Amino acid sequence: MTEDVTDESTGRIARVRDLLEGQNTLGNSTKFWYGFLVVVGVVFVYPLFTNPYILKVNTNYFIWILLALSLAVVWGYTGIFNFGQTAFFGVGGYTFGIVGITLIDVTGGTNVAIVAAVVVAAIASALLGYFMFYGEISGLYVAILTLAVALTGNLILTRTTNTTIGAAELGGNNGITGIPSLTLGAGPMSFKLGITVQYYLVAALLVATYLGLRILLNSYYGYVLLAIREDEDRTRMFGYDVRNLKLISFSLTASLAGFAGALYAAWGNFIDPSIMGLTLASLPIIWVTVGGRDTLIGPIVAAYALQSMSTKLSTVGSGYTNIFLGAVFVLVVLFFPDGLIPAIVNWWEDRKQGAAESDSRRSAEVDA
Amino acid sequence: MTSREQPTSETDERLILETDGLTKRFGGLTAVDDVDFELPEGELRCLIGPNGAGKSTFLKLVTGAHSPTSGTVRFDGEDITGLEPHDRVRRGMSLKFQQISTYQALTVEQNLRVPTQRIRSGQEATDRVEELLDIIGLSDRRTERAGSLAHGDQQWLEIAMAMATDPKLLLLDEPTAGMTVEETQETGELIQDLVDEGVTILVVEHDINLVRQIADRVTVLHQGRIFTEGTVEEITADEDVKRIYLGKAAEGSA
Amino acid sequence: MAVVEELFRFLVLMLSFFGTLALAGIGLAIIFGIMGIINFAHGEFIMIGAYSTSMAYQFGLPLIAAIGVGGLATGVFGLVVERLLIRHMYDRLIDTLVATWGLSLILTQVVRIQFGGSFAGVPVPFGTFQYGGFSASMYKIVLGFAAIALFALAYVILMYTDYGLQARAAMQNKDMARSLGVQTDRVYMLTFFFGSVLSGVAGGLFAPLTVLTPSMGSDYIVKAFVTVIVGGANVIVGTSGAALSLGFIQTPASQIFGTLGGRVALLVTTILIIRILPEGISGVVTRD
Numbered sequence: 001m002t003e004d005v006t007d008e009s010t011g012r013i014a015r016v017r018d019l020l021e022g023q024n025t026l027g028n029s030t031k032f033w034y035g036f037l038v039v040v041g042v043v044f045v046y047p048l049f050t051n052p053y054i055l056k057v058n059t060n061y062f063i064w065i066l067l068a069l070s071l072a073v074v075w076g077y078t079g080i081f082n083f084g085q086t087a088f089f090g091v092g093g094y095t096f097g098i099v100g101i102t103l104i105d106v107t108g109g110t111n112v113a114i115v116a117a118v119v120v121a122a123i124a125s126a127l128l129g130y131f132m133f134y135g136e137i138s139g140l141y142v143a144i145l146t147l148a149v150a151l152t153g154n155l156i157l158t159r160t161t162n163t164t165i166g167a168a169e170l171g172g173n174n175g176i177t178g179i180p181s182l183t184l185g186a187g188p189m190s191f192k193l194g195i196t197v198q199y200y201l202v203a204a205l206l207v208a209t210y211l212g213l214r215i216l217l218n219s220y221y222g223y224v225l226l227a228i229r230e231d232e233d234r235t236r237m238f239g240y241d242v243r244n245l246k247l248i249s250f251s252l253t254a255s256l257a258g259f260a261g262a263l264y265a266a267w268g269n270f271i272d273p274s275i276m277g278l279t280l281a282s283l284p285i286i287w288v289t290v291g292g293r294d295t296l297i298g299p300i301v302a303a304y305a306l307q308s309m310s311t312k313l314s315t316v317g318s319g320y321t322n323i324f325l326g327a328v329f330v331l332v333v334l335f336f337p338d339g340l341i342p343a344i345v346n347w348w349e350d351r352k353q354g355a356a357e358s359d360s361r362r363s364a365e366v367d368a
Numbered sequence: 369m370t371s372r373e374q375p376t377s378e379t380d381e382r383l384i385l386e387t388d389g390l391t392k393r394f395g396g397l398t399a400v401d402d403v404d405f406e407l408p409e410g411e412l413r414c415l416i417g418p419n420g421a422g423k424s425t426f427l428k429l430v431t432g433a434h435s436p437t438s439g440t441v442r443f444d445g446e447d448i449t450g451l452e453p454h455d456r457v458r459r460g461m462s463l464k465f466q467q468i469s470t471y472q473a474l475t476v477e478q479n480l481r482v483p484t485q486r487i488r489s490g491q492e493a494t495d496r497v498e499e500l501l502d503i504i505g506l507s508d509r510r511t512e513r514a515g516s517l518a519h520g521d522q523q524w525l526e527i528a529m530a531m532a533t534d535p536k537l538l539l540l541d542e543p544t545a546g547m548t549v550e551e552t553q554e555t556g557e558l559i560q561d562l563v564d565e566g567v568t569i570l571v572v573e574h575d576i577n578l579v580r581q582i583a584d585r586v587t588v589l590h591q592g593r594i595f596t597e598g599t600v601e602e603i604t605a606d607e608d609v610k611r612i613y614l615g616k617a618a619e620g621s622a
Numbered sequence: 623m624a625v626v627e628e629l630f631r632f633l634v635l636m637l638s639f640f641g642t643l644a645l646a647g648i649g650l651a652i653i654f655g656i657m658g659i660i661n662f663a664h665g666e667f668i669m670i671g672a673y674s675t676s677m678a679y680q681f682g683l684p685l686i687a688a689i690g691v692g693g694l695a696t697g698v699f700g701l702v703v704e705r706l707l708i709r710h711m712y713d714r715l716i717d718t719l720v721a722t723w724g725l726s727l728i729l730t731q732v733v734r735i736q737f738g739g740s741f742a743g744v745p746v747p748f749g750t751f752q753y754g755g756f757s758a759s760m761y762k763i764v765l766g767f768a769a770i771a772l773f774a775l776a777y778v779i780l781m782y783t784d785y786g787l788q789a790r791a792a793m794q795n796k797d798m799a800r801s802l803g804v805q806t807d808r809v810y811m812l813t814f815f816f817g818s819v820l821s822g823v824a825g826g827l828f829a830p831l832t833v834l835t836p837s838m839g840s841d842y843i844v845k846a847f848v849t850v851i852v853g854g855a856n857v858i859v860g861t862s863g864a865a866l867s868l869g870f871i872q873t874p875a876s877q878i879f880g881t882l883g884g885r886v887a888l889l890v891t892t893i894l895i896i897r898i899l900p901e902g903i904s905g906v907v908t909r910d
Contacts, residue, residue, distance in 0.1 A: 135897040144847040230471035238483040239457035322731040329724025
C-alpha cells in the first residue's frame with residue numbers, strides 16, 4: 001500500500017487496475033489492457049473514415065452486446081438460466097416507446113422514457129424473480145418459465161391492435177412506429193442525437209458497462225455470485241442470503257437488458273412483438289454460449305461476430321440465418337461446451353506452455 | 369443479553385447450543401424425537417449413533433435446513449428456531465458438510481475468499497486468506513481449482529472455509545470421511561487446535577478412533593432419541609451402546 | 623335450461639383445454655420425468671407430428687391411421703436426434719436445453735424452406751355437438767378423451783412392461799439402477815423415442831384444429847412448459863393433475879377475458895403456484 005509520491009499517476013493506474021482485475025474475469029495482463037485501449041481507440045476513431053450506414057449498424061451491434069453482457073452476468077456468473085432475457089429487453093423498448101411518444105413534445109422527455117424503461121424492467125423482473133427464487137424452484141424450471149414469460153409477452157403484444165397507452169398506438173404485429181430518438185440535455189440545452197453522436201454515446205455506454213461489470217465481478221458481489229453458481233447450499237451456510245442475492249442479480253441484469261431495449265427502440269425509432277419471440281430469445285443465449293458463459297469478453301466478441309455474420313448471411317438468402325445460428329448452437333454445445341473464446345484461450349496457453357516445456361526438455365537433453 | 373445465565377443449567381457454564389423437546393416427523397416416521405441437547409461453550413462434543421439414528425436430521429434442524437415439527441433450538445442464549453439458515457450462520461455458527469462441497473470450478477484462493485469476505489474486507493480479508501492457506505498448507509497451490517485437489521486436501525480446505533467466518537460453534541459432519549488413517553490423525557489434531565482457540569465444536573462421526581482421539585464428551589443418538597451421554601471411556605465401555613451398534617449392523621447386513 | 627347450458631359450455635370448454643394442455647405437455651413430461659432433461663425442440667416435434675399426419679391424410683389414409691403415422695414418424699425422428707445429439711450430453715442438463723433450442727431453430731427454418739409458410743390442413747372430423755342453444759365441435763371433446771387415453775397408455779407402459787420397470791428404476795436412482803443391471807443408455811433412448819411418439823400423436827391430434835405453419839410449435843411450447851412446471855417430475859399424476867387444474871383456471875379466465883386472457887391466466891397461475899409448490903403437483907403427491 002506504499003504509494004510512490006514521485007509517480008502518482010502510476011499509483012493511480014495500479015489502484016484502478018486493482019479494482020478492475022481479479023481471478024473472476026479474463027484479461028488481467030498489461031498486454032490485455034494495451035489491446036483493450038487499441039480496440040477502444042479503433043471504435044472511437046474509425047467513424048471519421050466510414051459512412052453513416054456502417055455507424056448505424058454498429059450502434060445496433062453495440063446494443064446487442066449490452067444485452068449479451070446482461071445475460072453473461074446472470075447466467076454465466078450467477079448460474080441463473082434466464083432464457084427470457086429478451087422479455088426485459090422488450091419491456092424496456094416498449095416502455096421507452098410509450099413514454100417517449102407520450103412526452104414527445106416535452107423537453108427531456110426521452111430521458112424520462114429511459115429511466116421509465118429501466119424502472120419498469122426492474123419491477124417486472126423483481127416480481128417474477130420473487131416467485132422463482134423465494135419459491136426455490138429448480139434451475140430447469142427457471143429456464144423454461146422465463147422463456148414462457150417472453151413468449152407469452154410476445155403473444156400479448158401481437159394482440160394489441162388498436163390499443164393505445166398514453167399517446168402511443170401499440171399496433172399489434174406492426175409494433176410501435178415513430179418512437180423518438182434520444183435527446184440529450186434538457187430545456188434550451190437539449191439536442192437531438194444524430195447517427196454519429198448516437199454511435200459515440202452507445203459506444204461510451206458499452207465501454208463504461210464493461211468496465212463497471214468488471215469492477216462488480218471482482219468485488220465482494222462477484223465472489224458471491226460465483227459461489228452461488230457453484231453451490232447454493234454451501235453459500236447459504238456461509239451466511240449469505242442466496243434467495244435475495246439471486247433476486248438482486250436477476251433484477252439488476254434485467255434492468256440492464258431493459259436499458260439496452262430502450263436504446264434499441266430509440267435507435268430504430270421502432271419496436272415490434274418479434275422482440276419477445278422465440279428466435280430473438282435464442283440470440284443472447286447463442287452469443288453467451290459461443291463466447292463462453294463465465295467470461296465477459298467472450299460474449300462481447302461472439303455477439304459482434306455472430307450478428308455481423310447474420311447480417312451478411314441475410315443478404316445472401318433469407319431464412320438461412322436461423323439455420324446457421326441453430327447449427328452454431330448445436331456444434332458449439334457438442335464440441336466446445338465451455339464456449340469458443342475460453343477454448344481458444346486454453347489452446348493458446350497450452351501451446352505456449354507446450355513450447356516452454358519442449359524448450360526445457362530440449363535444454364535438458366543438451367545437458368544430458 | 370447473550371451472556372444471560374441459563375436457568376436450566378446446573379453448572380455455571382454458558383450453553384452455546386441448546387435444544388428443547390426438538391422433534392421432526394416425516395409423515396409417519398419420527399426422525400428426531402423429543403431431543404433435549406445441551407452443549408456448553410468451549411466443549412468438543414461428538415455425536416454418534418448407528419445409521420438412521422437421526423444424526424443428520426438433528427444437524428439439519430440446528431442449521432435450519434429443516435424446520436422442526438415441535439421444540440426449539442437456542443443458540444448462544446437466543447431462540448433461533450424460526451430463523452433462516454443464513455441468519456443462523458450470521459450469528460456465529462458454521463457447518464462443514466458431509467460430502468465434499470468446495471466450489472469445484474473455483475481456485476483454492478477464491479474458495480477461501482468467499483467465506484472470509486463476509487466478515488472481513490480489504491487488506492484484512494487478504495491477510496486472513498493467506499493465514500488460512502498457510503494453516504492448511506496450500507499456499508503454493510492457491511491458483512489450482514479446488515476440484516483438482518486430492519480428497520484429503522479438499523476436506524482440509526473445507527474445514528478452513530468453515531473456520532473463515534470466525535464461528536463460535538463449528539459443526540463438522542463426518543470430517544474424516546474417506547481419509548487415510550494418517551490424514552484422520554492430522555485432522556484430529558487440527559480440530560483440537562481449534563478447540564484450544566476457544567471454538568465450540570460438535571462433530572458427527574462414525575470413526576470411533578477419531579472420537580477417542582478428540583472428544584470431551586459423547587452423545588449417542590438412537591432411533592431419534594438421546595440414548596446416553598458421557599465421557600469417551602463411559603461410552604466405549606457401555607454394553608448397551610455396543611448392542612445398538614451391533615444390532616443395527618446385523619440388520620444392515622441381513 | 624340456461625344453467626345446464628352454461629354448465630355444458632363450461633365442461634366442454636374445460637375438457638378441450640385439459641386435452642390441449644395434456645397433449646401438449648405429455649411428451650415433454652415423459653422425457654423430463656424419466657431423463658430429467660427438457661427438450662426445447664418439443665414444439666417442433668409437435669409440428670413434425672402435425673405435418674406428417676397431414677401428409678399421410680392427403681395420401682388417403684383415414685385420420686386415425688394418419689395420426690399413427692405422424693406419431694411414428696416423429697418417434698423415428700426423435701430416435702435420430704437422441705442418437706446424434708442428446709446421448710452426448712446426458713449429464714449436462716443445460717447444454718441439452720441449448721442444443722435442442724438450436725435444433726428447434728434449424729427445424730423451423732428447414733420446414734419453411736421446404737414447404738413454405740403454411741401446409742395443407744386436415745378437416746375437422748365428427749361434426750358438432752348440440753345441446754339446446756349450445757353447440758361445440760365434437761372433436762374438441764374427443765381431444766380431451768384422447769388425452770385421457772394417452773395417459774392410460776403411458777401408465778400401462780410404465781407399470782406393466784420391462785421398459786417401464788427399468789425406466790421407473792432409472793428415474794428413482796440412476797446409479798442404483800445401473801448397478802442393478804439396468805442399461806440406462808437403452809432406457810433413455812427408448813424414453814426419448816416414446817416421448818417423441820407421444821408428441822407426434824399430439825401434433826397429429828392438433829392438426830385438424832390449427833393452421834399448419836413451420837412456427838406452430840411455439841404456440842404449444844408455452845402450454846407444455848407450464849403444464850410440466852405445475853405437474854413436476856411425476857409423469858402420470860403430476861402432468862394430468864396439472865392439465866386438469868390449469869384447464870380449470872383457463873376456462874373461466876378465457877370466458878371472461880377472452881382467449882388471450884386464458885393464456886395469460888395460465889402463466890400467472892404457474893408463477894403463483896411455484897412459490898407454494900416448487901416441485902409442482904408431484905411434490906404434493908410424493909411428500910411424506
